[in-house]
Every structure is written in C-alpha cells, then in structure tokens.
Amino acid sequence: MADPDFSQFKLVPKGHSFEEFHQGQVFEHHWGRTINAGDNSIFTTATLAHCPLYFNAEYARAHGHPDVVVNPMLVACTVVGISVEDLSEAGGPFLGINGLEFHRPVYPGDTLTARSTVISTRESASRGNFGIVTWRTEARNQRDELVISYERTNLVAKRRGAPQ
Numbered sequence: 001m002a003d004p005d006f007s008q009f010k011l012v013p014k015g016h017s018f019e020e021f022h023q024g025q026v027f028e029h030h031w032g033r034t035i036n037a038g039d040n041s042i043f044t045t046a047t048l049a050h051c052p053l054y055f056n057a058e059y060a061r062a063h064g065h066p067d068v069v070v071n072p073m074l075v076a077c078t079v080v081g082i083s084v085e086d087l088s089e090a091g092g093p094f095l096g097i098n099g100l101e102f103h104r105p106v107y108p109g110d111t112l113t114a115r116s117t118v119i120s121t122r123e124s125a126s127r128g129n130f131g132i133v134t135w136r137t138e139a140r141n142q143r144d145e146l147v148i149s150y151e152r153t154n155l156v157a158k159r160r161g162a163p164q
Contacts, residue, residue: 015090
C-alpha cells in the first residue's frame with residue numbers, strides 16, 4: 001500500500017479565536033452524553049477511586065442511593081469534554097478550574113447536557129498573541145436538574161495577524 005498524499009487532505013480550522021469571545025456570550029453545547037455503568041466502572045478502576053459508592057450497588061443503596069453513584073470526577077471530565085468543541089478546541093493552555101460544585105449525584109443512565117457563559121476576557125500580559133478567557137459552565141441531567149457547575153480558564157490564541 002502506498003503512503004497517502006497528505007497534500008490531498010485539507011486542514012479545517014477548529015474552535016474560536018480570542019476575538020470571537022465576548023462577556024455574556026452563551027454556548028449551548030450541542031452534544032449531550034449518557035454516562036453508563038461501564039463508563040463509571042472503567043473510570044473508577046483506572047483512577048483507583050476506592051469509594052464503594054462508585055462500584056458497590058448494595059453499599060450505595062444502604063446509603064440512600066437508587067444505584068451506584070457515578071464518580072464525580074468522571075462527571076467533571078465528561079462535562080469539560082462536552083464543552084471543548086465550542087470553547088477551547090482551537091488550542092491554548094488550560095489554566096485551571098475554580099468554584100467546582102457538585103450539586104447532586106449522577107447515576108448510570110443519566111444524560112448530561114451543558115451550557116457555558118463567557119464571564120471574562122482579557123489580553124494576556126505576557127503572551128501578546130493570546131488572550132485569557134473564563135467561562136462558567138453548568139451541566140444538567142435529563143430531568144433539567146443542575147448536577148455540576150464550575151469556572152474554567154484558558155489561554156486562547158488570537159487570530160493570525162492580530163495585533164500583538
């Protein structure tokens with residue numbers, strides 16, 4: 001088999017540049033995600049999270065839950081992932097998450113959807129071809145109950161040729 005001719009494949013830019021974000025802008029992230037029991041088991045095992053609420057249904061029921069509880073860190077990772085296409089797919093270093101709150105448990109079979117609001121934008125003082133954007137993200141389950149919220153900050157590249 002011959003090597004592919006990579007010049008035949010057009011690169012399609014993804015994501016948004018710094019200039020495309022403005023305070024108050026809302027993104028309704030179009031992909032939701034149903035978290036299943038397998039997702040929870042694999043994530044919990046791989047991260048060595050030994051809390052029995054995440055893998056022992058009888059233990060979870062004895063503590064008032066209808067089923068195992070989805071590992072909250074899986075919930076956080078899933079929601080960040082849902083938001084990437086709209087917020088940070090163009091690249092730029094992740095600067096952190098603040099104010100992370102888990103409002104209610106997530107159970108296998110729950111479908112999460114998310115929306116993010118731009119809460120601030122500013123020029124980077126140290127990197128002239130980047131800006132700093134902070135979003136507030138909230139995710140809800142299929143019953144429209146808030147399950148998680150946080151603020152996330154990224155360095156976001158400016159458009160090519162933008163003044164530095």
